[in-house]
Structures are given as C-alpha cells and as structure tokens.
Amino acid sequence: MDERDTVAILDHVLAPGADDEDPSSVTCAHTEEESARSLKPPFSCLKPVTVEPVIFLSTFSIALQGPLFTQYLWDRISEDVGYNGSKSSECNTSQPVDPLQREVETLTAHWNLYINLAGLSLGLLVVPFLGSWSDKAGRRPLLIIPNLGLALETVVYLVVMYTRLPVGYFLLGRMLSGISGDFNCILASSFAYIADTSDRRSRTIRVAILEACLGLSGMLASIIGGQYINPCWLVLVTRLASALYSYLFVCESVPIDPSVRLFSTCHHKALWKLFSTGGSQSTGSFHKYKLWLYTFCFFVVVGVHSGCRDLYVLFVLSSPLCWGPELIGYGSAALHLSYLSSLLGLKVMTRCLADSWVALVGMLSNIAGLLVFSAANTIALMFTGYGLLLFFAMTTPVIRSKLSKLVDPTEQGALFASIACVESLCSMVGYSVFNSLYPATLHFMKGFPFLLGAIILLLPSGIIWTLECLDGRHERQLNTKRENED
Incomplete structure (x- = not known):
C-alpha cells in the first residue's frame, strides 16, 4: 500500500476525455436510452x-441556524427564569457568578442536548436504509x-419563535428532519456521489x-448572522434552493433499479458483510482491522468536533467573555476558515509527508486549539485558539479517502452509508x-x-x-x- 498516494491525487488534473472508459465518469447519457431518460435532470448537467x-447551500443553512438557535434558547430561557442577560456588569469582574446565569447555562445546554438527540436518534435509524437503498x-x-x-424543521422553528410557544416544540422540527435523513444523509449521499463519479x-x-x-x-453564514428570527427565513430559502438545485441540475x-425496496434487510446485510469480511479487496484480517480502526478514528474525531461545536457559542455567551452576536459571528467565521486553510495545508504538506502524518498534523492542530479554549478567559485567548485550529480539518478527508480506497468500487454505497451511521452516532x-x-x-x-476533548484525541492519534x-x-x-527474488 502506497501511503503517499495523496501526493499523486492532489497533483492530478482532470483533463477532458481523460477517463473515457471509466463507467463512473460524470455524464447525463447512459448506454441504455430508457435509463438515460430516468437519470437525466430537467436541465443539462x-x-x-x-x-x-x-453541500455549500446545506452547510450554509446549518451553520447559520446553529448559533442563532442557541442564542434564542439562551434569551428565551433567561426570560423564563427572570435573568437579565443584558447586564454587562457581571462580565470581566471577580464577583461570583449569578446563580440565575448558571441556571440559564445549564438549561440551555440540556435543551440543546434533548433537541439534537431527537433528530440524531431518528436519523441513526433512517440513514442506513436510505444510504444503502441509494x-x-x-x-x-x-x-x-x-x-x-x-426546510420543514425551519418552518416549525419559525412558528415557535413567532408564536412564543414553549421551547419543547422545537423537538417536533428536529424529529421531522431526523425522519428525512437530516444533514448527515446529505453528506453521505454527496460523498458517495463523488466516489461514483471520480x-x-x-x-x-x-x-x-x-x-x-x-x-x-x-464562514459566510457566520459573517452575515444577526438576530435569530430574520436569518431563519434565509435558512428556509437556502434549504429549498438546495433541494431545487438537486432536482434540476x-x-x-x-x-x-425500479424493483428495489426501501424497507429491506438486504441494506443492512450489505453493511454487515462489508465490515465482517473487510470487503471484496480484503487481503486478510489486517485489512479488516484497518477498516475498523480507521472507522473508529473517524468516530472519535467527528464526535469531538460535534460535541464542542455548540459549546463554542455557549462558552462565550456567559461571563467572563459575554460576547454579542457580532463577536460570535467573527469567531465562528474564524473556525470555518480553517477548512480552507486545511485544504491548502493538505496540498502543501502531502508533497513531503505521507497521508497519515498529514492527518496527525491536523490532529495536533485540533488538540492545541482545544487546550487554549479550555483556559480562555479573554477575547485574545479565544481567537488564539481559533488560530491554532488552522489545520484541524485535514484529518477527516484523509480518513475518508483511506476508507474509500480500502473497499471495492461496487461497495462505495455501503461504505458511505456506514460512515453516515457513524456520523449520526458520533454526533449523538x-x-x-x-x-x-x-x-x-x-x-x-x-x-x-x-x-x-483534547485528551480524547490522543487515542486516534496513537x-x-x-x-x-x-x-x-x-x-x-x-x-x-522483491529484491531477494530478483
């Protein structure tokens, strides 16, 4: 196995007609006319x-809604318990923290947990069927x-905000999203699509x-944020636009296969076969163990990312930082900018490092940022932590690529369905x-x-x-x- 394969991948430039014989090449025409008519979208590719x-539109809506939703919970729960969250005298002082503020933090964290679990637990049951079915x-x-x-989730959220319903009604929106596959299903189908067409x-x-x-x-969503109700309309429009683009283009x-059934045990059997045998390309037990171990590493890394994502906002809302929407937007933009810097770092570092070492550099960046966040009590320290996360997003694409190359092309759908399950489970x-x-x-x-989180990341690094x-x-x-044989 060539561990420096990413160098060749990043240097490769697709040229017209480069893979004319590749059956996975992107095209709207298939060999059979009947199949072509069913696969072609209303407009040209x-x-x-x-x-x-x-991916861009869906992620934009998720990134825009997340901080707004946490801020709404904070303000609404503050109002219910009688805490004046606008008092700035409590910030940056050595006085004891207001007990009401601590109660607001606790209730906000708990409601974040309950509402997200409602969607993620349903998605964990639905995504395996949908992924393998695809x-x-x-x-x-x-x-x-x-x-x-x-989009239906956003409609429910808007109704709750405008009518001032109890925050428990947010559960209904998350459940509707979870039943339809949630954002993890979009990620899984997008990565499977790339595996099909490359x-x-x-x-x-x-x-x-x-x-x-x-x-x-x-990053764009973080910059243009604001108060929670008006941007939620933009979230709704963006999600509808993403669905419309998928249908049209x-x-x-x-x-x-017109005869395929959604509710069938064969979908789970395909996943079980992949991980129980190591796939069609398995060369022995070590190959199977590598598939399991890389999947476990992916689980741990994404689990830490998911767990810390909501806490970034909650952490800076309260004393001693007491950030407002503007600083929260800048901080979130700095965090998402790391994806672009990680792409650049991936391209540069793989010229002199093997894939696994690039992943370890990304892990080190993540650990350093989390350690600074754990002790941050000033604006400067928080943004130092965001700066140290410069390459934290290099780890997951390397792991996805390694997993994809461990299985046969005909098993990509089952693989990415399993990764979608892992993402749902680790998020939960x-x-x-x-x-x-x-x-x-x-x-x-x-x-x-x-x-x-920083300590946990030492395990996948090892x-x-x-x-x-x-x-x-x-x-x-x-x-x-080989040398001895020669």
Whole structure:
C-alpha cells in the first residue's frame, strides 16, 4: 500500500476525455436510452460542478441556524427564569457568578442536548436504509428529501419563535428532519456521489473540495448572522434552493433499479458483510482491522468536533467573555476558515509527508486549539485558539479517502452509508457527553469539556501513528522480498 498516494491525487488534473472508459465518469447519457431518460435532470448537467452547490447551500443553512438557535434558547430561557442577560456588569469582574446565569447555562445546554438527540436518534435509524437503498434507487433522492425535511424543521422553528410557544416544540422540527435523513444523509449521499463519479487518483482532491465547501459556506453564514428570527427565513430559502438545485441540475450517478425496496434487510446485510469480511479487496484480517480502526478514528474525531461545536457559542455567551452576536459571528467565521486553510495545508504538506502524518498534523492542530479554549478567559485567548485550529480539518478527508480506497468500487454505497451511521452516532454521543459535561463541570472548570476533548484525541492519534508504522514495515518487507527474488 502506497501511503503517499495523496501526493499523486492532489497533483492530478482532470483533463477532458481523460477517463473515457471509466463507467463512473460524470455524464447525463447512459448506454441504455430508457435509463438515460430516468437519470437525466430537467436541465443539462453542470460539469465539472456536481454536488458542490448542494453541500455549500446545506452547510450554509446549518451553520447559520446553529448559533442563532442557541442564542434564542439562551434569551428565551433567561426570560423564563427572570435573568437579565443584558447586564454587562457581571462580565470581566471577580464577583461570583449569578446563580440565575448558571441556571440559564445549564438549561440551555440540556435543551440543546434533548433537541439534537431527537433528530440524531431518528436519523441513526433512517440513514442506513436510505444510504444503502441509494445504491440501486439513485443518489438524487437523498439530495432532495433531507433538504425538504430540513426546510420543514425551519418552518416549525419559525412558528415557535413567532408564536412564543414553549421551547419543547422545537423537538417536533428536529424529529421531522431526523425522519428525512437530516444533514448527515446529505453528506453521505454527496460523498458517495463523488466516489461514483471520480477515479482513485482524483477522489481525495474531490473529497477535500467538498470539505472546503463546508468551511466556506460556514464562514459566510457566520459573517452575515444577526438576530435569530430574520436569518431563519434565509435558512428556509437556502434549504429549498438546495433541494431545487438537486432536482434540476444534478445527474444521477448510478443505474436505477425500479424493483428495489426501501424497507429491506438486504441494506443492512450489505453493511454487515462489508465490515465482517473487510470487503471484496480484503487481503486478510489486517485489512479488516484497518477498516475498523480507521472507522473508529473517524468516530472519535467527528464526535469531538460535534460535541464542542455548540459549546463554542455557549462558552462565550456567559461571563467572563459575554460576547454579542457580532463577536460570535467573527469567531465562528474564524473556525470555518480553517477548512480552507486545511485544504491548502493538505496540498502543501502531502508533497513531503505521507497521508497519515498529514492527518496527525491536523490532529495536533485540533488538540492545541482545544487546550487554549479550555483556559480562555479573554477575547485574545479565544481567537488564539481559533488560530491554532488552522489545520484541524485535514484529518477527516484523509480518513475518508483511506476508507474509500480500502473497499471495492461496487461497495462505495455501503461504505458511505456506514460512515453516515457513524456520523449520526458520533454526533449523538458527542452532544450527549459534552452538553451533559458542561453544566456538571461549571463549578470547578468552565472549559473542562475542551480539555477532555483534547485528551480524547490522543487515542486516534496513537492509532493512526501505529497503523502508519505497521504499513511502513509491511512495505519494507515486500521490498526486501522483491529484491531477494530478483
């Protein structure tokens, strides 16, 4: 196994007609006319752009709504318990924290947990069916249906905000989104689409571009934020636009089987077969263990990211920082800018480092940023932490690429369905652990969840380093064997 494969991938430039014989090449025409009519969207394909606008618009809506939703919960719960959150005299002083403020922080963290769990738990049940079903039913439905579910979620949120209903009604919106697959289903179908329409050499750069779209859209959403109700209308429009674009412009990437059933045990059997045997390309038990270990690393890394994401806003809302919407927007923009800097770092570092070492650099960046956040009590320290997260997003695209290359092209749908399940599960675990831990540790260390996240990330770092050493030793043994044979 060539551990420096990302260098060739990043240097590869797709040329017209470069892969004319590749059956996964992006095209609106298929060999059978009947199949072509069913796969072609109403308008012509937009090459080389495919699902990138879908990811951009969907992530934009998620990044715009997240901080607004947390701020609304904070203000609404403050009003219910009688806490005057606008008092700035409590910030940047050595006086004890107001008990009402601590109660608001605790209730906000708990409601964030309950509402997110409502959507994530349903998504965990739905995504395996939808992901594996898309192998035969097509990718386009999984780009349209979840966006419509997210739009319904926003409608419910707007109704709750305008009518001043109890915050418990937000659960209904999250459940509607979870039943339709939620944002994780959009991610899974988009990455599966890229796997369908790219060869092994170009896949990593396409995956990295998708991850950069995540950061760029999140940065834009953070800058244009504001008070929670008016931007929610923009969230609704964006989600509807993403679904409309998928219907009008995205070509289908897999042949459609009209006889495929959504509710069938064969979808779960495909996932079980992949991870129980290591896939069609398995060369032994070590290959299967690598698939499991890289999946576990992905679980831990994304779990820490998900768990800390909501806490960034909650952490700076209260004393001693007491940030307003403007500073929260700038901080979130700095965080999402890391996706673009990570893309640049990935391209530069892979010229002199193997894939696994690039992933470890990203992990080190993440750990350093979380350690600074754990002790941050000034604006300067917070933005120092954001600066140290410069390359934190380099880890996940490398892991996705390694997982994709461990399985056969015919197993990409099952793989990304399993990754979608992992993302749903790790988001649920991350939300549960960190949103429960934050109020429980306020009395002795407000930034303890960030410190714990940094410590947890040492585990996948050690696994990736160990696998790199084992692969290097295996490669040296193969080279020695070839030399002896010669």
